[in-house]
Amino acid sequence: MESLLIKREKYTPYVSFDVNTRVFNIEGESYSDDSDTFYQPIIKWLKSYLATNKKSVTLNFKLKYFNTRSSRAFFEILELLEEHVIHKNTKVIVNWYTNAKDVDIIEDGENYKDSFDHLSFNILSQHLV
Numbered sequence: 001m002e003s004l005l006i007k008r009e010k011y012t013p014y015v016s017f018d019v020n021t022r023v024f025n026i027e028g029e030s031y032s033d034d035s036d037t038f039y040q041p042i043i044k045w046l047k048s049y050l051a052t053n054k055k056s057v058t059l060n061f062k063l064k065y066f067n068t069r070s071s072r073a074f075f076e077i078l079e080l081l082e083e084h085v086i087h088k089n090t091k092v093i094v095n096w097y098t099n100a101k102d103v104d105i106i107e108d109g110e111n112y113k114d115s116f117d118h119l120s121f122n123i124l125s126q127h128l129v
Helices: 035-052 068-088 103-115
Strands: 004-006 014-018 023-030 057-066 092-098 120-125
Touching (some): 004 035, 014 035, 035 068, 057 103, 068 092, 068 103, 092 103, 103 120
Parallel strands (some): 023 057, 057 092
Antiparallel strands (some): 004 014, 014 023
């Protein structure tokens, strides 16, 4: 299976899911009016990848802003990863990077963390560009 790479656009984030390192990144801003169309191929790719993979995965979210539609897609991605942990008895690390003063993104990360008991979920402060 090939890695997934999507360039950052004005309303969509940079996406890099590297099958060799098993490090997946979603970076930037995500506020497209049609987030479903953007994220469905990513979710489809992830389902296919997880169906054949039994190794650990790291997902890094480095988001400066995202809308509610994107939030739903992130939740679906995290659900898939949690199912992977439960059914394949493997480890998934989620790193939720945020600017230290961005209370909204921090709160969103805490809500995701509270929703997924089987993911190793870290909220980390980092200057995001």
